[in-house]
Every structure is written in structure tokens, then in C-alpha cells.
Amino acid sequence: MKRAGRGHEVEEDARVFHRIRRQAKEPTEALSQFAALHAQLQGQVPPGFGVPAPAPEPFAPAVVMDDFLPPELRVPSHDQVGGKMMPWSQPLVLDGEMVACTECGAYRDWLILSTRGEIWLRCRAGHQQHETRIDTAWYNRHSGPADATHATFEDCLRHLGH
Incomplete structure (x- = not known):
């Protein structure tokens, strides 16, 4: 096997890597669409952003009860x-x-x-x-x-x- 042909293979490899690097520098279709959408939305504010939150509505206090079961349904505890x-x-x-x-x-x-x-x-x-x-x-x-x-x-x- 000759080693002289090795230089030609190296040049071909360099061209392939150069082409890959060039393609990577060019934006893809998805990246181009994202950039266009980003430019379109730039400066817009979502609705309700920056507006103070509404004050909570007042509520009536809950009626305080001694227990949730009527006395005839209560079961005595083990110590009773x-x-x-x-x-x-x-x-x-x-x-x-x-x-x-x-x-x-x-x-x-x-x-x-x-x-x-x-x-x-x-x-x-x-x-x-x-x-x-x-x-x-x-x-x-x-x-x-x-x-x-x-x-x-x-x-x-x-x-x-x-």
C-alpha cells in the first residue's frame, strides 16, 4: 500500500469539514421562523401584565359551631x-x-x-x-x-x- 495517496484524502476531508461548518453557520428553516416570530412579538406585553391585581372581595365570617355532629350521633372516646x-x-x-x-x-x-x-x-x-x-x-x-x-x-x- 502506498502512503503517497494520503495527502489527497486529507484534502478531501478538509473540504467536507469546511462544507459542514459553512452549513452550520447558515440558519436553518426552523431558526429563521423563530427569528421572524421573535421580531414580531418584540415589544408586546401580555394582557393584564403590569395592571394591579383586583382587591379581594369581602366575605362574611363563618358561623362558629361547637362540633360538626349533633350530640345523638357522637361516639364516646376510648377514655370515656x-x-x-x-x-x-x-x-x-x-x-x-x-x-x-x-x-x-x-x-x-x-x-x-x-x-x-x-x-x-x-x-x-x-x-x-x-x-x-x-x-x-x-x-x-x-x-x-x-x-x-x-x-x-x-x-x-x-x-x-x-
């Missing part, structure tokens, strides 16, 4: 409730063992009471026993929404039919 209870009619099985009343032997139709972080079971005969195998998390998972609140424990027992 002495406890919660729910009926449990089927047998209660804990740790593979059916729970029975320690006094009368009843094994179904329980009331499960949750109060002060403890769980108590109450049979139909009115016997109560502390249940340590159930915690308040278990109670909350298994209880439904409260359908009523009562002022006394006896009112709640009557409401649940005990």
Missing part, C-alpha cells in the same frame, strides 16, 4: 368508656382446649368483656372469669362495630339479652 363487650354464642376454643365456666361448666353463649386491658368471660348464669389467653388485640380483631353505648353495665347486659 369503661369497657366493651360482645356476645360469643359458639364454644370458645383456646390453645386447642374448649373453655368452660369454672363454676357451672357452661361452654357456650359467652359474653366477652374487654376492660382496662383485660379480658373477662361471663357465662349465661352470670359467672365471670378472667381469661389470660385472650388479649385486647384478639378482642378487637373479633369484635364488630359497636351498635350501642350504655351508661351502666346492667344496661349493656340487658341489651345483649343476659
